[in-house]
Amino acid sequence: MLKRKVIMAIADGLGDRPSDILDNKTPLEYAKTPTLDRLAEQGITGMMDLISPGIPVGTDMGHLILFGYKPENYPGRGPIEARGIGMNVKDSDIVIRCNFATVDENGFIVDRRAGRIREGAQELSEALNGINLGNGVQALFQTATEHRAVLILRGEGLSDQVSDTDPHAPNDGKPYALAEPLDDSLEAKKTAKALNVFLEKAHEILSNHPINEERIREGKLPANFTLTRGAGKNIELAPPGLKAGFTGSCIAGERTVLGVANLAGYQLFTDDSMTGNMDTNIALKADKALELIKVSDIVYVHLKAPDIKGHDNEPFEKAEAIELFDQLVERIADNLPNDVYLALGADHSTPCEFGEHSGEPVPVVIYGPNIRRDQVTTYSEIDCAQGGLGRMNGQQFIATLHDLMGYSIKQGN
Amino acid sequence: MLKRKVIMAIADGLGDRPSDILDNKTPLEYAKTPTLDRLAEQGITGMMDLISPGIPVGTDMGHLILFGYKPENYPGRGPIEARGIGMNVKDSDIVIRCNFATVDENGFIVDRRAGRIREGAQELSEALNGINLGNGVQALFQTATEHRAVLILRGEGLSDQVSDTDPHAPNDGKPYALAEPLDDSLEAKKTAKALNVFLEKAHEILSNHPINEERIREGKLPANFTLTRGAGKNIELAPPGLKAGFTGSCIAGERTVLGVANLAGYQLFTDDSMTGNMDTNIALKADKALELIKVSDIVYVHLKAPDIKGHDNEPFEKAEAIELFDQLVERIADNLPNDVYLALGADHSTPCEFGEHSGEPVPVVIYGPNIRRDQVTTYSEIDCAQGGLGRMNGQQFIATLHDLMGYSIKQGN
Numbered sequence A, B: 001m002l003k004r005k006v007i008m009a010i011a012d013g014l015g016d017r018p019s020d021i022l023d024n025k026t027p028l029e030y031a032k033t034p035t036l037d038r039l040a041e042q043g044i045t046g047m048m049d050l051i052s053p054g055i056p057v058g059t060d061m062g063h064l065i066l067f068g069y070k071p072e073n074y075p076g077r078g079p080i081e082a083r084g085i086g087m088n089v090k091d092s093d094i095v096i097r098c099n100f101a102t103v104d105e106n107g108f109i110v111d112r113r114a115g116r117i118r119e120g121a122q123e124l125s126e127a128l129n130g131i132n133l134g135n136g137v138q139a140l141f142q143t144a145t146e147h148r149a150v151l152i153l154r155g156e157g158l159s160d161q162v163s164d165t166d167p168h169a170p171n172d173g174k175p176y177a178l179a180e181p182l183d184d185s186l187e188a189k190k191t192a193k194a195l196n197v198f199l200e201k202a203h204e205i206l207s208n209h210p211i212n213e214e215r216i217r218e219g220k221l222p223a224n225f226t227l228t229r230g231a232g233k234n235i236e237l238a239p240p241g242l243k244a245g246f247t248g249s250c251i252a253g254e255r256t257v258l259g260v261a262n263l264a265g266y267q268l269f270t271d272d273s274m275t276g277n278m279d280t281n282i283a284l285k286a287d288k289a290l291e292l293i294k295v296s297d298i299v300y301v302h303l304k305a306p307d308i309k310g311h312d313n314e315p316f317e318k319a320e321a322i323e324l325f326d327q328l329v330e331r332i333a334d335n336l337p338n339d340v341y342l343a344l345g346a347d348h349s350t351p352c353e354f355g356e357h358s359g360e361p362v363p364v365v366i367y368g369p370n371i372r373r374d375q376v377t378t379y380s381e382i383d384c385a386q387g388g389l390g391r392m393n394g395q396q397f398i399a400t401l402h403d404l405m406g407y408s409i410k411q412g413n
Helices: A034-042 A059-064 A077-085 A121-128 A185-207 A212-216 A240-244 A253-261 A282-292 A304-312 A313-333 A394-405 B036-040 B059-066 B077-084 B121-128 B186-207 B210-217 B239-243 B255-263 B283-290 B307-313 B316-331 B395-403
Strands: A005-011 A044-050 A093-104 A109-111 A137-144 A146-153 A225-232 A248-251 A267-269 A298-303 A340-345 A362-367 A391-392 B005-011 B044-049 B096-104 B110-111 B137-141 B148-156 B227-232 B248-251 B267-269 B300-301 B342-347 B364-369 B388-393
Touching: A005 A059, A005 A282, A005 A394, A005 B137, A005 B267, A034 A313, A034 A340, A034 A362, A044 A394, A044 B239, A059 A077, A059 A394, A059 B096, A059 B121, A077 A093, A077 A146, A077 A225, A077 A253, A093 A185, A109 A225, A121 A137, A121 A146, A137 A185, A137 B388, A146 A185, A146 A225, A185 A225, A185 B059, A248 A253, A248 A282, A253 B342, A267 A282, A282 A298, A282 A304, A282 A313, A340 A394, A362 B186, A391 A394, A391 B148, B005 B059, B005 B283, B005 B316, B005 B395, B036 B316, B036 B342, B036 B364, B044 B283, B044 B395, B059 B077, B059 B186, B059 B255, B077 B096, B077 B148, B077 B227, B096 B186, B110 B210, B121 B137, B121 B148, B121 B186, B121 B210, B121 B239, B137 B186, B148 B186, B248 B283, B255 B267, B283 B300, B283 B316, B300 B316, B307 B316, B316 B342, B342 B395, B364 B395, B388 B395
Parallel strands: A005 A298, A005 A340, A044 A391, A248 A267, A248 A298, B005 B300, B005 B342, B044 B388, B248 B267, B248 B300
Antiparallel strands: A044 A362, A093 A109, A093 A146, A093 A225, A137 A146, A340 A362, B044 B364, B096 B110, B096 B148, B096 B227, B137 B148, B342 B364
């Protein structure tokens, strides 16, 4: 049977809405994207809802689906993030996603991301790693991308049924929440208590840490608190790639994406120059994609920057991030082997005016050998709605790619 | 997080098919609808199947979905209608939807709607209210809109597993059916027997009622029979709006719509001048929508007339009803606050040539702040099939509105 390969380029948070200051265009419409448009023109286009119209997804859920999983198999953010940074998770561990944050003296949140701290996060994490929380519970702590980190509560008789302490507001100025048990079990109560002890001890350690004293002197926000969310346990997902008989790779700077890719059984490639922001090394990403496609059947290459600019309500900068995506894709497209499809997509929309993920669909393209070609000539949220693929969900889009690769399973005979 | 509001204008039974006598246009294409077309041009359009392509829905089911419910939570027509007219339903009551109808001396149906009786229906209902049916069963009867009414069978040991006595034909000339038990239980048998007693006693009372003697003298069809359907019990639906954290209102003349809105937890507004037909007070509807959107997050405003003209096979009059809808929407659009989306839709198609609800999709529009705008410039069943929303089901369309309002819940992190 004819087998082909796929390189899928993912622009995180790509989808958006028209904006006054971009002449009523979306950042994708406004950006100069000659390569994305060429692929749309020569390929087949459509719109993708990762789960269903109007249902927003997180970066982890969105990528889980892009890597071939059903949304109902979602294991929780903590285990995903831990996998991404190579933490060794035991089955009895409770794994919790954290942000370094800034709180004032009354526990009110000044910034949920501590000014998106990058330098010094490693040292602060080390100071929190190994804290004894009493009752035989220990905290393991490791930094991820920028302000993100993972906390593991290790001990006997713990539960993942504990509430988030992160109030999840896009705007700050709220107090953090105490962890509460989410069921009546002794395990949940014990875990909530241990988590609250951690928050208090971490606050004390961070407040007095030289890195934060230095940040304050420099006029930066101190990373003096940790906000927690998404408690979960380690769940093994069956790798869909392995099940279908093909191999895959994922190239990314963002730890969440790497964590999901790792759970899904993909080979990971990252590098310190892949920063998860505008200054990431797109040349290395493109070159690595072309190198890995020689040994993998599917290669995902990821760019985080558009999502960050959406969260930060910066439409111009989001358009710039999309132009970066265009350059990344150009470098791949210019050297694409004949038997490789190049697919464009995103994990969700992050409209700048909204500052959060929305449930609006994202445009997709499949370009490559003998693909059915539609009349769409521009890669955008508006144009691709006229595309030959129509509107589909994430599982359907990925099934379409696997089918073009020659790895779908015929139903019936 | 950015929160916005929605006014949704619903043209009941809007969808149709091209008709010879309308120059091969649908009533919506034939009608002059400058405002509907402007909103389509400046908004995003699509086609909606309330449940799924080719599956027709009733007004109650259609609105249940538009108000945010899953079709599988449908409680039956009787309880919905009863709620709409403010009847006090007990949990043991069997609630049945009725039509006043005209039968000839042999029990053949002359008109399933007794000439769409309006005046006198109240007095006829009062004559049927409180009839003793034997075996400890009492009939409670109350009029709804025009020929519509609700019958409650009240007593011990009753069941909603009884068949309809309404033959449901769009054309008349058939005999009515006797009620049959739908399962082997004693309760179903007892209920069917009580219902048949009611039909007989009601026929006798109605045939001799002065209102009907007067109608015959005036050359009108007498309302000398009651056809029953949709037996059900009182089921509480959890209000989706309240669950999501927003409040809603519904403005309508039609009792079924008000009943569903009430079940769904929406604040109701109606008025005697909202007749459920062509002579309804569209100015009051529009003004009330603009008033209620100040205190509600979502306001539904409903126009029944297009559906009635579809059932009556009157394409010209249906086009007129749609022009009425255009005027209603114009008055809202001209005064729409900046943070409010205006959505257009319908609960189902009622093709004139068919005279009943069909499973063909209905066109939808979402107009408002920074919406993704597609190339469609006309609100019609044909043009909107090219729209940026594509083809979606009712739940997906409503999820899209809730997402734009800022009330969707992110899956994953």
